[in-house]
């Protein structure tokens with residue numbers, strides 16, 4: 502059987518590194534991407550005897566770096582799957598960088614890589630359950646509905662009260678918009694017999710995740726309100742992502758899969 506190749510982004514830590522480990526165990530060759538080289542390079546050094554593993558240290562918000570990446574990866578042959586975990590959370594950075602990384606760069610990365618994916622390939626990107634928690638806001642959502650718009654930040658800055666200067670809101674609306682982006686883009690992906698899906702994790706016990714929810718005052722209460730009454734672990738997101746890019750998920754596209762222990766349903770907000 503010929504080996505399959507998967508791109509995993511965010512591969513130097515958190516869910517991305519777990520994804521690389523699990524994909525390796527399934528026999529994939531790997532193309533790893535992260536802003537920080539160290540975690541993925543170490544993983545590659547330790548595992549190159551098992552599979553072909555190539556690492557690309559780049560900032561996904563750099564158009565030039567992403568275009569060069571998309572050109573370079575043609576040398577690795579057919580690419581069967583993409584799992585894009587790159588993302589930043591509300592306490593990490595500015596509201597602009599959150600919108601840029603979690604929405605704009607994610608959409609651009611997916612589009613840059615799509616032509617390089619083999620027929621019947623699938624891509625998964627990571628949204629968030631917080632995208633289900635924010636109230637509908639027509640003005641914000643209309644602007645974020647076109648992540649490629651050159652004047653997107655100008656438009657956001659014109660909003661009365663500049664609501665997205667709150668990084669928590671910026672994160673939630675960016676992730677909500679990513680969910681809708683996936684739904685809208687699925688037709689173009691489908692026209693090439695490719696699939697695109699998002700996953701919305703709940704509270705997942707990665708280092709980055711812990712920093713976010715442990716900072717919140719009602720942490721214990723939040724956990725208690727989850728039907729499964731616990732945090733999720735990275736494996737639970739990764740196993741879902743690996744299923745979604747597999748042939749077993751061949752009729753799943755253009756939708757979002759909540760992997761949150763029932764948290765959103767418990768809040769009465771499931772859609």
Ligand SMILES: NC(=O)c1ccc[n+]([C@@H]2O[C@H](COP(=O)([O-])OP(=O)(O)OC[C@H]3O[C@@H](n4cnc5c(N)ncnc54)[C@H](O)[C@@H]3O)[C@@H](O)[C@H]2O)c1
Pocket residue numbers: 510511512513514515516517534535536537559560561562586587588589590602627628629630701702703704705706707708709710711
């Ligand atoms: N952990 C949670 O509870 C949780 C919940 C919901 C959604 N998510 C989402 O899941 C994804 C993974 O989360 P995680 O907890 O593993 O986070 P993480 O911070 O551990 O991993 C994200 C990775 O992305 C990389 N990265 C960040 N900015 C980059 C850039 N500009 N260019 C290239 N690489 C960049 C980081 O270096 C890091 O290795 C993110 O999209 C996050 O928003 C996480």
